[in-house]
Each structure stands twice: as structure tokens, then as C-alpha cells.
Amino acid sequence: MAKTARLFRLMQLLRLGTPPITAQVLAADLGVSVRTLHRDIDELRKLGAVIDGEAGFGFTLIEDATLPPLGFTATELEALVLGLREVQETADPELATAAQKALGKLESRLPESQAHRLRHAVLNAHRFDRPAVPNVDPATLRTACWDEREITFDYVDGAGKGSTRRVKPLSLFYFDRSTVLVAWCYLRQDFRVFRLDRMDVLTVSDQSFRPDRVPLLRAAMAQFRKTASQ
Structure with a gap:
């Protein structure tokens, strides 16, 4: 080396x-x-x-002289700590580990006075009821979203009915009781939300839908907001 x-x-x-x-x-x-x-x-x-x-x-x-000092207010530091600790509590193991490492990196770049505040932040996060455990790998889904590649999976809806779906994966949302995938569904020809704990047999295809993810996600969120307001 x-x-x-x-x-x-x-x-x-x-x-x-x-x-x-x-x-x-x-x-x-x-x-x-x-x-x-x-x-x-x-x-x-x-x-x-x-x-x-x-x-x-x-x-x-x-x-570290190679890194510029980071300027955060006390409240901004508390917000960062709370957000990263919330990720540690609610996200899948890979994201939780990444949040822990991010806190360590942040601490190493802060002046000592602020690093002390980060280490001993007065805010914390804890969940007594963790979200339902996914049946598929969230990391694989995140990668498929970023790479804008279509996926297929088996799905069981709330009524217990099973189906096989081919979708364009757009984003993951971490809710209190479950993690969900927002996607464009070919079967329904519309946007749909799928709980990860009801998904199984996930396959990532070579079919790309780049560069449509961002505009599709915007359209999906606009549709969901409109539906919620009615």
C-alpha cells in the first residue's frame, strides 16, 4: 500500500x-x-x-485538520442525535448500524465542546413496539429503488389473498407498525403501498425504469395526499 x-x-x-x-x-x-x-x-x-x-x-x-469544522447549533445537534437514534430503533439492521456509524463520524468532526453535547444529548428514542419484521431484505429494495430496476414478489394482502406483483419500486416508508414500499404496480396499473412483512420471494430484474423514479414518486405522493384529503 x-x-x-x-x-x-x-x-x-x-x-x-x-x-x-x-x-x-x-x-x-x-x-x-x-x-x-x-x-x-x-x-x-x-x-x-x-x-x-x-x-x-x-x-x-x-x-482532524483535513476536515472543516461543522457549524451546528445546540438544537440542530439534538435533532441529528434524535433522528439517528430513531433510525437505530426502527430501521432494519443494516440501516441501524449505518446510523450508529454516522453518529461516530459526526462526533469525530465536531469541536470538543459540541462533541461532548452529542455524546450526552438530552434527547433519545425508544420503541417498545418495533415494526413488523420484513419477509424480504430492505437493503435489496433500497438498492432496487436507487438503481431504478423493476422487481417481482409474492404478496398477501390484508384479506389474506395472495398474488404475484411486478412493480417499479419508488421509496420505502418506515411507519410505527410496519415498513412499506411505495411502487407503481403493473397488475393494478396504479400506485400501490406494500407492507414488507407481507412480501416474499423478491426478485430484482434487469428491466430499468430510469429516469422515472423521482417524477413517479412525486405523482404517487400527490395522489396519496389528494386521497387523504377527500
Whole structure:
């Protein structure tokens, strides 16, 4: 690994890891000797990174000179913490883990006074009743939405009637009791909402509907709002 790439990787490890991180752990992740790792730490310090610690005690990234300071008000920080913790409570495991990592990245980029407020935020989120567990992989659905690829799946509606659907997946919504997919349904020739816990045997096709997802989603939301107001 080239030195520049190694220094960049080292900064990433320091940003995302749980401090203090020992030289042995960092060296093993980078595939270098502990001696080389100490030289790399010194190099980062010369470049402006504030790294606390020394041999035998582990290292903690205090300030990252490569990243501009983030300006958040106290209330904005509370909102970010609450939102990310809500994701940890309600979303699927992949999104929940991503929210946890995002909090760690955010903390590493904040000045210490604000990082302290983030670590000890007065707002929190907890759900005693979790949403119904999906029968299909939400990550696969998210990817299909972003890639704008049609999908097929088996579906059982609220009355217990089963069918096979081919749809254009548009967006996922996380509600209190279930996660739903908003999609254009070929069977109904209209927009429909499908609960993930009633879906099964999900298949992503090679059929693309790009670049129609955003306008279709806007049309779907407009239709739902109109129906709700009637």
C-alpha cells in the first residue's frame, strides 16, 4: 500500500474506531509493523492532525485538520442525535448500524465542546413496539429503488389473498407498525403501498425504469395526499 493511501486509511481508522486504539491494532489493520505505524502517526501530526496518546496507551483522534469544522447549533445537534437514534430503533439492521456509524463520524468532526453535547444529548428514542419484521431484505429494495430496476414478489394482502406483483419500486416508508414500499404496480396499473412483512420471494430484474423514479414518486405522493384529503 502506498504511503499516501496508508495515511488516509489510518485517518479513517482513527475517525471510526473506538478510542483509544492501540498501535498493534492499527498496524494489523494496515498490514505494517508497529514501528512504521508510529512513524505514520508522527507524519499525521506534522500535517496538522491532533492525535492524543503514545506507545503502550493507544491513540485518539482529537482534531482532524483535513476536515472543516461543522457549524451546528445546540438544537440542530439534538435533532441529528434524535433522528439517528430513531433510525437505530426502527430501521432494519443494516440501516441501524449505518446510523450508529454516522453518529461516530459526526462526533469525530465536531469541536470538543459540541462533541461532548452529542455524546450526552438530552434527547433519545425508544420503541417498545418495533415494526413488523420484513419477509424480504430492505437493503435489496433500497438498492432496487436507487438503481431504478423493476422487481417481482409474492404478496398477501390484508384479506389474506395472495398474488404475484411486478412493480417499479419508488421509496420505502418506515411507519410505527410496519415498513412499506411505495411502487407503481403493473397488475393494478396504479400506485400501490406494500407492507414488507407481507412480501416474499423478491426478485430484482434487469428491466430499468430510469429516469422515472423521482417524477413517479412525486405523482404517487400527490395522489396519496389528494386521497387523504377527500
